[in-house]
Amino acid sequence: MASSKNVVFDIVGTLVTYDYLYDAIDRRLGDRLRAEGIKPYILGQMWMETSEREYTNLSISGQYAAFGEVFEALFYRMLWMCGVKEPRKFATPADLEYIMSEYTGLTMRPGAAECVKKLRDAGFTVWAFTAGDLRRVGGYFAKAGIEMPTQHLLSCDTAGVGKPDLDAYRPLLGRLMDENEGKKPWFAAAHMWDVSAARRTGFKGAYCTVLENEPLTQLFGEMDVIDDTLPGMADKIIASQAA
Template structure:
């Protein structure tokens, strides 16, 4: 089946990177964490990954909660799981408030703006589909000067079904296929679990290794496009469309 000129992007982790948040953890708790033998970056990664798991678990069990709510609620549990025996003595509510406020400051990943522009210049319509809230995620684009029309920015919060539940992808997939004579849209992400689920749901899949490095195709299956950079991924989507 041929593909349409629509590309749906995951946002946080793909076009937006986590480094600013991890740096905020380091600024606020770094010395305390290192005294306990804990790397701030690794704690941040553990926190993010655990939040994604619990967000998904709540969604598939019919108890959806917004991702940011889940992420914030897990803070003290993550400290405990990281080896801090008395998390609420180790870190204050003000520490958590600071880190959460900095969460809104995440930055566009290098190459992300070029990737989006390449696709638009080639005639593609770019969509954004996030597990985050629209205000926060829309702010990332606005701060970076990357135009993202409000009507093209979508959140799992709207339907209360989280990725990678196949039902999360289906409404947008059905809409874009109906509007484009049954042609498959693309889904692009730096999370292999995300793009592989979207591909299972019916999208064409484009994966960038910039976040995870290892595609692990033995677990997640093949992709239509894989590249190590976001602009390179865009080039391959464009070339695939032309072939």
């Protein structure tokens, strides 16, 4: 089936890097964490990954909660799971408030702006579909100077169904196929679970290894496009469209 010139991107983790958040954890708690034998980056990674799991679990069990709410609520649990005996004595509410405020300061990955520009210059409409709240995620684009029309910025919060539930992708897929004579739109992400789920609903799949390194296609299935960089992924989408 032919594909349409629409590309839907996951945002946080794909176009946006987590590094600023992990640096904020280091700035605020780094010395205390290292004294406990905990690397700030590992805490941040564990916190983010666990939040994604619990966000998904809440959604599929019918108790949807916004991702930021889940992320903040899990902070002290993560400290305890890392071996901190008394998490609420180890870190104060002010520490958590600081880290959450820095969460709004995430930055685009190197190559993200180039990736979006390449696609737009080739005639693609770029969409953003996030589990985050629209105000925060829209701020990442604005701060980077990347135009993202509000009508093309979508959140799971609107319908209360979290990715990778297949029902999270289907409304947008149906809309884009209806508007493009049944042609498949693209879904692009650096989370293999995300692009894999989108592909199973009917999107064409583009995966970038910049976050996870290992595609693990034996678990998640083959992709239409895989590349190690965001601009390279854009080039392959464009080339595939022209083939």
